Amino acid sequence: MTPETECTAKAAAVFLAGKKKSDDVAFMLERALAALGITVGDQDAWPRLTGRASLSGEPYVYLGTVPVATALKLVDTLVYAHSERRRRADALDARGGARDPRREPGTGCAP
Structure with a gap:
């Protein structure tokens, strides 16, 4: 493996780890909202909730417009x-x- 591909593989692994963490948090938030009777994906309730990550691997949750x-x-x-x-x-x-x-x-x- 060349240094360039190794560096790219590490960057991808960091990104995917951040994405997984943010997806897990988004799922937990979706479950908590469901307990309140708020349906994620419903245009009249909570249209969009997704886990995301920056290229540096920093996880975050996009809440969309509510x-x-x-x-x-x-x-x-x-x-x-x-x-x-x-x-x-x-x-x-x-x-x-x-x-x-x-x-x-x-x-x-x-x-």
Whole structure:
């Protein structure tokens, strides 16, 4: 194998590894959206969601253009989940349990 083909083969392997990772994340996101009743591939719900990778192998997920109704549903779900997490943390504090310092307001950190 010549140095040029070896270099090309390594670059292709890096790209494919990044693509596989992004495809896996896209699949997990698709499953999570399905649990919320949002169908990926439906023009009225979430038209396009794909895993991609740059030539350097950096994985990313392309979310496409999402209708406002779907985006609002996702926002409501995320806000509810955050509120529920805080409610549980506050209930734990009220019982005298240890509080996770990462959840303190204003720290900018969340687990």
